[in-house]
Amino acid sequence: KAASKVIGPNLTACHPSYGRPDLLVYCCPAGFETPGPFVDFQFPDPKSPLRVRRPAHLLDENYIAKYNKALSIMKSLPYDDPRNFVRQANLHCLFCTGAYEQQNSDTPLNIHRTWLFFPWHRMMIYFHERIIGSLVGDDTFALPVWTWDIPEGMMIPDFYVNRSLTFFHSERDFSHFPPQMADLNYVSDRNLSPEDQLDTNLAFMYSQMVSGARKTELFMGCTYKANEGYCNAPGTVESAPHNTLHTWIGSNLNPGREDMGKFYSAAKDPIFYAHHSNIDRLWEVWREIHNHQLDIKDPDWLDSFCLFYDENLKLVKIKVRDVLDITKLGYSYEEVDRPWLEKRP
Numbered sequence: 001k002a003a004s005k006v007i008g009p010n011l012t013a014c015h016p017s018y019g020r021p022d023l024l025v026y027c028c029p030a031g032f033e034t035p036g037p038f039v040d041f042q043f044p045d046p047k048s049p050l051r052v053r054r055p056a057h058l059l060d061e062n063y064i065a066k067y068n069k070a071l072s073i074m075k076s077l078p079y080d081d082p083r084n085f086v087r088q089a090n091l092h093c094l095f096c097t098g099a100y101e102q103q104n105s106d107t108p109l110n111i112h113r114t115w116l117f118f119p120w121h122r123m124m125i126y127f128h129e130r131i132i133g134s135l136v137g138d139d140t141f142a143l144p145v146w147t148w149d150i151p152e153g154m155m156i157p158d159f160y161v162n163r164s165l166t167f168f169h170s171e172r173d174f175s176h177f178p179p180q181m182a183d184l185n186y187v188s189d190r191n192l193s194p195e196d197q198l199d200t201n202l203a204f205m206y207s208q209m210v211s212g213a214r215k216t217e218l219f220m221g222c223t224y225k226a227n228e229g230y231c232n233a234p235g236t237v238e239s240a241p242h243n244t245l246h247t248w249i250g251s252n253l254n255p256g257r258e259d260m261g262k263f264y265s266a267a268k269d270p271i272f273y274a275h276h277s278n279i280d281r282l283w284e285v286w287r288e289i290h291n292h293q294l295d296i297k298d299p300d301w302l303d304s305f306c307l308f309y310d311e312n313l314k315l316v317k318i319k320v321r322d323v324l325d326i327t328k329l330g331y332s333y334e335e336v337d338r339p340w341l342e343k344r345p
């Protein structure tokens with residue numbers, strides 16, 4: 001039997017890491033580096049209500065008020081509580097800058113630009129969503145989805161640019177606030193008319209979701225295994241719109257277009273979570289387009305794992321195989337049109 005090459009972090013040794021080539025950052029949970037015991041992941045009770053993630057532009061005042069309240073509670077929790085907003089944001093920093101080594105190895109763990117991209121972010125926002133819900137006592141709470149791939153969703157959703165709400169964030173490019181349309185393949189501003197930007201975006205979605213993603217590795221990213229080095233080849237959607245929208249949101253006044261523009265700082269912007277719900281939804285759409293025939297079956301991927309604190313402050317070890325059925329995870333996506341499916345360039 002071949003030795004297992006599953007990837008997982010060694011949480012006992014957190015260290016400073018490069019947030020961009022010229023910037024050493026420290027996102028370890030200072031004072032709490034040594035984690036206590038963990039439990040294995042368990043699915044939520046199948047009788048608990050389904051959390052339905054809805055497009056952000058359709059959410060009503062009650063929802064926004066509730067989420068706003070939860071986020072302010074999260075921001076006010078003490079730093080020693082892993083549900084604290086900065087601690088949540090730093091999870092992304094930790095696993096995206098190589099602040100932890102892999103188990104039994106001195107190679108840093110890095111979840112971007114590999115096949116861990118989709119499952120790792122699913123895990124992160126799964127726990128985040130349940131923590132948010134528990135802070136306001138709502139076990140139906142579901143994250144909003146920034147559906148930037150449909151015409152109605154191509155601007156930053158309104159509540160994220162409302163200065164009186166916790167979703168507002170100053171480290172952004174203000175010239176990209178509504179009514180500016182998102183450029184899903186953003187490199188620099190190209191000043192297209194709204195109609196041209198819309199068409200360009202839909203055609204681009206077609207190539208990233210369909211024509212450019214007909215093989216597993218093209219969509220999922222490269223095979224990343226323990227003791228084989230970092231593979232560094234992202235899937236289509238991870239490269240763009242995922243990376244490009246990070247850049248598009250981040251502030252033009254910061255050297256790395258922080259906060260969203262760099263992974264060490266990205267999750268400090270509340271829009272990160274709505275952006276990633278859409279990424280997570282599009283993973284499901286791609287799987288559905290291929291009737292799950294292109295799903296990865298490699299046990300090294302299925303058994304790769306990470307650890308997160310849950311809403312009850314328990315440290316949970318969760319494997320990629322645990323996050324492949326979202327119904328079992330207790331959430332779903334409201335049906336969203338796929339206008340780009342017809343947009344073969």
Ligand code: C2O
Nearest residue numbers: 092096242246263
């Ligand atoms: Cu880990 Cu949107 O990035």
